Amino acid sequence: MRGSRREPTPAETDEPQLASFTALLEDSAEDLYEHAPCGYLSTLMDGEIAKVNGTLLGWLGYTRDQVVGRMRFSDLLTVGGRLYHETHFAPLLRMQGKLDGVALELRTADGERLPVLVTSLVKTDSEGRPLLIRTTLFDARDRRAYERELLRARKEAEEARRKAEREREHLQEVLAILQSSLLxxxxxxxxxxxxxxxxxxxxxxxxxxxxxxxxxxxxxxxxxxxxxxxxxxxxxxxxxxxxxxxxxxxxxxxxxxxxxxxxxxxxxxxxxxxxxxxxxxxxxxxxxxxxxxxxxxxxxxxxxxxxxxxxxxxxxxxxxxxxxxxxxxxxxxxxxxxxxxxxxxxxxxxxxxxxxxxxxxxxxxxxxxxxxxxxxxxxxxxxxxxxxxxxxxxxxxxxxxxxxxxxxxxxVPGGTARRLTAIPDKFRESGPFPGKAPI
CATH class of the missing domain: 3.60.40.10 (PPM-type phosphatase domain)
Known part of the structure; x- marks a missing residue:
């Protein structure tokens, strides 16, 4: 009928919502890298840092200029972590080309320790020659706190068990003394x-x-x-x-x-x-x-x-x-x-x-x-x-x-065993044993 309005279809009603959702997904690769929920780091084969994302810089408290081209990956580690990296991590990475979930500790700009889980992969060219190392780091502070809590709880449980065992041994000693006093x-x-x-x-x-x-x-x-x-x-x-x-x-x-x-x-x-x-x-x-x-x-x-x-x-x-x-x-x-x-x-x-x-x-x-x-x-x-x-x-x-x-x-000591043909009077003759005593 002339003059009447056409109702929009469901598809037409959902178009604005779909457009907004699509816009949310249109992140650039650089933005995904820079603001990822984990730290990203790329180094040359000698460990010099060539690229780092903003997430890791935020954890460490450094600027990009302080890190890129000026520091090696090992410079970010604690003394113990650096020693482990040089003696175990780096040699194994060169031999295997990849290491997964290695626990290390970073040193932040203000001197705090940051526990992380590190996964590193060696990138190679078409002929297999190593070019650089790509490293992903996950914040392990919550996990480390959980592990510490588990260790503390386990230690407390072990101490409680040992205390209970000592108390039980002491109780047994006291009971043995009391029992012996009754005999x-x-x-x-x-x-x-x-x-x-x-x-x-x-x-x-x-x-x-x-x-x-x-x-x-x-x-x-x-x-x-x-x-x-x-x-x-x-x-x-x-x-x-x-x-x-x-x-x-x-x-x-x-x-x-x-x-x-x-x-x-x-x-x-x-x-x-x-x-x-x-x-x-x-x-x-x-x-x-x-x-x-x-x-x-x-x-x-x-x-x-x-x-x-x-x-x-x-x-x-x-x-x-x-x-x-x-x-x-x-x-x-x-x-x-x-x-x-x-x-x-x-x-x-x-x-x-x-x-x-x-x-x-x-x-x-x-x-x-x-x-x-x-x-x-x-x-x-x-x-x-x-x-x-x-x-x-x-x-x-x-x-x-x-x-x-x-x-x-x-x-009475002595005597000679002799089998008798009749049961002595001292033994009851009316069965193997007398009836139970009345209560």
Whole structure:
């Protein structure tokens, strides 16, 4: 229709924008060189600077007249950079024709250091003769700062690791001293008896709760005990200390092992009344000399694994201590005493549950049956042989051990191994080992 206006097409609308964008891209090669985001430098083969862009001059603080035809590339480097350039950079560049990403430091006009990454290329003529060297330099200050920060963080981490290691070693030394204070420094020499003990901690970073002792009680009698306090750490160590000294005093005051356990049970209940209960398993008793080469053993157990006898006859079995509850739980525990004898060649073994509860993988524990089989293959054996063999057994579990283990073996030297047709009365006849102690 006459007089109506035609709407512009999309192409016609975009033409001004396209023209502006095209104008932005119409930089000259000289402008791209002069204001590039990196430094450009061209030198003759002897290093004399023939051309340099404004970016590099701005970094360095020089004018073009101060640099072109008056300085060599090496003059821009620090003393260390100049030495590296002369001994490594320049010779390699002549041989290879190109070097990429070499870290160097430039010296600016005001004496500051400027870290850069340098890439140089030798330009040659048609016959391969070198004409000049073209060099590109990238500002590496941010990268160098990042590297320094990484090095600082790594150094701090290493120092922290060493400090933690020193603290851990010191802690282990302190714990070892504290642990040794909870155990007798050595076992006494007993006429007519041989005794050996062993203690293995599952972790050097914590205090264990296992304990044992063997001590004179007068009139050819020797008191003993071995046990395990629930838990680990300082609190368990405090219970262990209380248990050891209470038991020792109780055994010295009354040879009846039931009386000793009852005294300990009362002490634990009174000490932790109104607080979180602290309890332990323990077996205690008395060796009494009955002849030139024989001892009677009176003992009682509070929730502890059954003692083991390895006989001179080559047999082994568990001694039924009639169970007994955990010590420190019930006000009227009702402990029961048991008696056996040791003849020449017999060995009496006490142990904590770190042995029978040793993990074998896939949720399987070593257990009483395997320990009995191990003892049957070992018997007859002296206390020293028993301790060495069981210690070797524990070593075989390696880092899988998750609980401490204490061992105490006492035996009468001598005797001749003799296989009997019947199990001696000192061994239970109703199975490989008695049922578990009631809790």
């Amino acid at each position: 007798p420094p050595s076992l006494p020499a007993i006429p007519g008896l041989e005794a050996r003990a062993y203690y293995r901690t599952a972790s050097p970073d914590d205090l264990g709760g296992d304990f044992y002792d063997l001590f004179p009680a007068g009139d050819d009698r020797w008191g003993f005990f071995l046990g395990d306090v629930c838990g680990k750490g300082p609190e368990a160590a405090a219970v262990t200390s209380l248990t050891r000294y209470t038991l020792r005093a109780a055994v010295l005051g009354d040879p009846d092992p039931v009386a000793a356990l009852t005294t300990l049970n009362t002490a634990l209940l009174e000490r932790y009344e109104g607080a979180e209960p602290r309890f332990c398993t323990v077996v205690t008793g008395m060796f009494t000399r009955t002849g030139e080469a024989s001892y009677s053993v009176d003992l009682a157990s509070g929730g502890h694994p059954y003692p083991m006898l390895l006989g001179a006859d080559g047999r082994a079995g568990y001694l039924d201590t009639q169970g007994g509850p955990l010590v420190g739980v019930l006000p009227d525990p009702g402990f029961t005493a048991t008696t056996t004898t040791l003849e020449p060649g017999d060995t009496f073994l006490l142990y904590t549950d770190g042995l029978t509860e040793a993990p074998m993988g896939r949720g399987v524990r070593y257990g009483e049956e395997r320990l009995l089989e191990f003892a049957e293959r070992l018997a007859p054996a002296t206390p020293g042989e028993v301790i060495d063999s069981v210690a070797g057994l524990l070593d075989g579990f390696g880092e899988r051990l998750d609980d401490d283990t204490a061992l105490l073996a006492v035996g």
